Amino acid sequence: MLKVLFVAIATSWVLCLGLIFFKHAHAHLTTDHVGSGPQKMHHGATPRIGGVPIFAGLLVGMTILYFGEWHINSLPFIGAILPVWIAGITEDLTKKVSPFKRLIAAFVSALIGMWLLDAKLVRLGLPLLDHFLASYIVFNALLVMLGVGGITHAMNIIDGFNGLAGVVVVMILSALAYVSYQVNDIFLLGQCIALLGATIGFLFWNYPKGTIFAGDGGAYLWGFMVAEICVMLVYRNPSVSPLFPLLLVIYPVWETIFSIYRRKVIRGLPAGLPDAIHLHSLVYKRMVRHMIGSKEAEHMIKRNSLTAPYLWGLAAFSIIPAAMCWSNTPMIVFFMCVFILCYCTFYAMIVRFKIKRWMTVGDSKDCSVDKEHVASKV
Numbered sequence: 001m002l003k004v005l006f007v008a009i010a011t012s013w014v015l016c017l018g019l020i021f022f023k024h025a026h027a028h029l030t031t032d033h034v035g036s037g038p039q040k041m042h043h044g045a046t047p048r049i050g051g052v053p054i055f056a057g058l059l060v061g062m063t064i065l066y067f068g069e070w071h072i073n074s075l076p077f078i079g080a081i082l083p084v085w086i087a088g089i090t091e092d093l094t095k096k097v098s099p100f101k102r103l104i105a106a107f108v109s110a111l112i113g114m115w116l117l118d119a120k121l122v123r124l125g126l127p128l129l130d131h132f133l134a135s136y137i138v139f140n141a142l143l144v145m146l147g148v149g150g151i152t153h154a155m156n157i158i159d160g161f162n163g164l165a166g167v168v169v170v171m172i173l174s175a176l177a178y179v180s181y182q183v184n185d186i187f188l189l190g191q192c193i194a195l196l197g198a199t200i201g202f203l204f205w206n207y208p209k210g211t212i213f214a215g216d217g218g219a220y221l222w223g224f225m226v227a228e229i230c231v232m233l234v235y236r237n238p239s240v241s242p243l244f245p246l247l248l249v250i251y252p253v254w255e256t257i258f259s260i261y262r263r264k265v266i267r268g269l270p271a272g273l274p275d276a277i278h279l280h281s282l283v284y285k286r287m288v289r290h291m292i293g294s295k296e297a298e299h300m301i302k303r304n305s306l307t308a309p310y311l312w313g314l315a316a317f318s319i320i321p322a323a324m325c326w327s328n329t330p331m332i333v334f335f336m337c338v339f340i341l342c343y344c345t346f347y348a349m350i351v352r353f354k355i356k357r358w359m360t361v362g363d364s365k366d367c368s369v370d371k372e373h374v375a376s377k378v
Contacts, residue, residue, distance in 0.1 A: 003064055004068070013201035055221055065194060070186055081221065088156075113228050121133050148231065151249055167207070167312050170200065175319050179326045202214065223252075242329070246332075247321065258347075279350075288303050288307050290302055317335075
């Protein structure tokens with residue numbers, strides 16, 4: 001598996017380098033410009049087609065899996081991935097694929113996964129619901145579409161700062177690889193290792209400098225692969241708790257649910273309307289105090305890169321317990337409640353300006369820049 005990991009890393013790394021080095025040739029199609037939306041927190045025009053090298057690294061890793069000693073055939077996985085990945089890449093290139101159309105593509109990929117990979121939901125730990133899942137394939141398909149499509153879209157929601165989604169995916173895949181190894185599921189272990197390598201190769205260029213972004217193609221690829229592996233891990237291995245996947249991905253899922261509630265119920269706005277008050281956006285604005293107001297590239301890049309570690313720590317509050325308690329449903333439920341409480345408390349502290357000084361990043365010089373910025377706004 002080490003060969004799969006390192007070849008996937010090398011492939012993704014080299015292709016990212018090529019896209020960055022020759023970005024002048026494709027900038028008119030592939031770059032993401034600062035200030036072009038409420039969620040843009042970077043400096044300058046940056047290629048946002050990191051989904052291409054990530055997918056290429058994954059394909060090469062899967063090829064090694066097939067021709068290596070395991071003879072693992074990942075072709076069905078590729079077939080299931082293609083619709084949602086193509087939709088994401090098309091959005092990155094044209095900016096004309098709506099979130100609804102990308103969600104439909106995720107639903108299609110989920111149905112293809114049911115057909116080619118037998119990725120079904122057979123148990124959720126609720127007897128009556130499990131009976132319906134086993135008895136009615138249409139009901140099963142609807143829940144698979146909702147679960148896989150929801151996680152796929154949720155991963156795109158948290159892809160807002162350098163390294164944020166990428167490192168969260170690395171942590172999730174590491175936990176999935178660990179549990180796959182524990183239950184001796186070599187097929188899923190191989191998929192985890194291949195995508196892990198492709199993601200690490202991309203992260204070399206994405207964090208901390210942000211010289212290339214994953215874009216919708218990369219984020220939707222991550223989300224779909226993670227969701228499919230989660231569904232298949234529970235389906236293929238009865239010892240894995242049916243709630244293990246939910247605890248594992250609860251950070252992006254809860255971010256999405258909370259965002260819908262915040263927009264629809266609290267603010268009375270459309271659920272899909274982009275805004276800049278996600279948790280990661282508030283951390284950037286109110287907790288990372290490094291050179292606020294400065295428009296210099298070096299300062300903006302550093303502020304961006306200092307944001308993700310806060311959210312990595314939050315995500316670890318669910319991922320580490322999930323890896324430790326993967327077969328213990330009561331403990332998983334407990335840690336899900338703990339995570340939701342921590343998230344809501346953290347969000348409320350930021351919104352109400354209750355953050356302690358030791359929790360922020362910045363110094364006296366930064367504060368002086370902040371005062372000048374506030375004065376200029378007034």
